[in-house]
Amino acid sequence: MNRHLRRTFYLFALGFVALVAVLAYWQVYARESLANNPENSLQTRRALEAPRGTIFAANGETVLARSEEQPSETGGNSTYSRVYPEGPLYAGIVGYWSTRYGATGIEIAENANLSGTADPSTLDELINQVSGGPQPGNNVTLTINDELQRAAYNAVASSETGRGSIVAMDPQTGEILALVSYPSYDPNNIDEVFDELINDPAEPLLNRATQGLYPPGSVFKVVTAAAALKDGVRPTDMFTDTGVFERPGYTVVNYDDGVYGAVNFARALELSINTIFAQVTVDEIGAELLYETAGDFGYGSSYEDFVLPVTPSQLGQGDIAQLAFGQDSNVSNVFEMAQVAATIANGGTAMEPHLIREVRSPDGVIIDRTQPQVREEVLDEQLADTLQDMMVGVVDEGSANLAQRSVEIAGKTGTAETPSGDPHSWFIASAPADEPQIAVAAMIENGGDGEAAGLPAAMAVIDTYLDLDGNAQPQMEDQLQQDLPTDPQGIPQGLEENFPQQLPQDLPPEIQQSFEQFFQQGGAG
């Protein structure tokens, strides 16, 4: 019988080993993703005990989220609650922080910094972390330009349907300058209104900029045009439109049944002629190059390094004649289309999009600053410039003449047909066209033609940017100057001396004196 007993013991031991393996899976491998799960409220509970870091807009002044101390009623330790001074304006970016419903947005993505649980970077932090005392969090500064954010928010909010999204970015650096999803919600009282929000048919909790997928319609033609240029099609190549494009298996007609006759390729983009794009795609580009080019622009990518979750755009399987002008199973998000406009504006080089400008410790020492990074070389510079010129033509001679300004604008409208009511109204643009500093994508759900709703919304942001352009740049320079803390005499200190030379408040006087002596000697030497 002992043989059987021994065997069953091995069986039990195996069971215990399996338990340890599963534990290790949760506690080591899956730990981070579970900590950041929106259903997980443990991080938010922990934050009640120590102040979380503040979140700033790019100017370093506008506070987007801060912690407010609330003295305990029973005389114990104080707790901290989260306050969002800008309310719904930044909800799509900053997210919310709730002990009941977990957290979203920057609040959860940058939790390690905000909660001060990241690896310690100063001696104070190290001591605090080892001693287990409440650890104040680091401050996070975003790349969002507050004025642009306001302009974008108001533009979507005042649109006819009041549902949509705008993303603006700096094509040269990849900095996100504005990111708006509307309708939004007030993160200040998320606990009370959460159930209401989750049942709201307007879906205020959905981040339309990064997670809403929509047919892009004709704005996608710039991607198709990029593929065509790569394939050797020139803007001057002539095509003939008879109002209908027919091949075995394919039939395409123009929006509003337009018939345009003989036009060149640049003109086809200006007038947004579906049949010619279908023809170019089926006859010249082919499915493979179209998928490849869309992939280079960012289709199918979830942008893992970006702090907000991005639902990948998809070309899907389907009729490539339809996919070529943004219909059929072609779905995209506004973030992706801003990336397309920025890539073309930046000479075909896609920059890694980012929202975090820098992270500082509570006493102002820079812990991390995001450097611009190249994401993908999508197009040769020459082809990109050609495409940019074609998009200038769209504004100057074509469908988007409402976007004409004193400086040249490159743009493309999109009227994305959808089974649910009026088409979605799209516009992507960059300005100034010859040396672009801003790229914008705007989408108004069921807003109608591209120039009806999407265009004015995007241009509201560009106009705001161009107006403040003159003083915005020097302001940024100032910002950089301020990065190094200065001593009272105004002499910038070296990095080694950035270390806070501040003494703990409650030291006995004799120790304090000897510390001061030490520092004076150190200073003299």
Next chain:
Amino acid sequence: MTQRATLPMLLAISICLVGFSTLIFVQEATSPPLIYGAYYAGTLFGLYLAVRVLLPNSDVLILPIVTMLTGVGLVMIFRLTYDVEGVEGLAITQAVWILVGSAALFLTVLFFRDYERLFGYKYLFAFLAMVLICLTFTPLGYEVNGARLWVALGPVSFQPSEFARIALIIFFAGYLAEVRDLLAATSRTFMGIQFPNLKYFGPVALVWAASLALLVFEKDLGSSLLFFVVPLLMLYAATGRVAYVLAGFLMFAVGSTIAYFVFGHVRVRVVAWLDPWRDPDGMGFQILQSIFNVADGGLTGTGLGAGFAQTIPEVQTDFIFSAIASELGLLGASALLLTFLVFVYRGIKIAMVARDAASKLLAFGLTAMFAIQTITIVGGVIRAIPLTGVTLPFVSYGGSSVVGNFIIAGLLLVISEKSGQNERRVGSEEGNS
């Protein structure tokens, strides 16, 4: 030779006292933890000394393990319920139950040193097990959280199934020791499949039927599982026939599938296990909170008192392991699991050196139940398997469970005492010659 385990005993007590002392700092509870600690250390060390005197040849390593597990449980229950509205008194109750359990162990080793006598009354134990289970269907029984597991006798309420299990294992040990040869031999073959003699197999089938009844009427998935699997393993140990195990698991699979489709509460457990995200605020809530807390612990844990395991409903009973994993981390939780495994190892060892088949089967049955119960509940709270509501032996809050497990430890001690005496006698005879 007298076996000594004083050092492991002191080690276990010290570890738990460190735990109690830590709570003074993290929970700002000034004196209660030390009072609990002193009380716990006194009770279990006294118990250890008593067993040393009463059963000098027993496997006394059992007691340091029990001490360790009980202590960790009491620290955790105190930590989870101190100053928490509605459950403030649970640690005191648990402390009392540990005292009662210690007394039960003491009485077991005092009166059942000749535990072989119990096998003479094996049918009485089978009857007792059935009566205990049926007690929950009488007006004395009542439901908690949808499962009818409780019986109130005057001011005392208890879970009869905790004790029915022990009675049943005593019965099986006695019965299988008698008929094992008859069961091991094949009586007839039908369509190429060998069948055991139904006459001897009858009682086994009866118990399996009873386990199904438990499942259906009491909605007690945990007991039902134990009542099914433990006799199965004992059957294997007694006969060495893998066919029994295979047939049993086949029946188990069929039964589980039927139960899944017929009973809502089974389906709820399975669905909550497979996809807790589907209903994170409802069915999946408890298991998700458990996983979040386990993951929060990481490698080294948040530290005693610094976790948030109170977010798990009923954490002090079924889910106490999640709280331990959260605050003591992978290292602490693995150490605890290792402690359980050492108990299982000692139990199997006691079975292997026991003199006769009945003693072997008794020690094995008790150990197997302990092992499966531990694997089932730990596996359940870490989402390795569907959750079944059984307690973590010695650690979870619960009077019936604590007392029942102390009795199991007592029985293992008396069994080891017998074989220890045996060895001693053989040893001294050899020495004399």
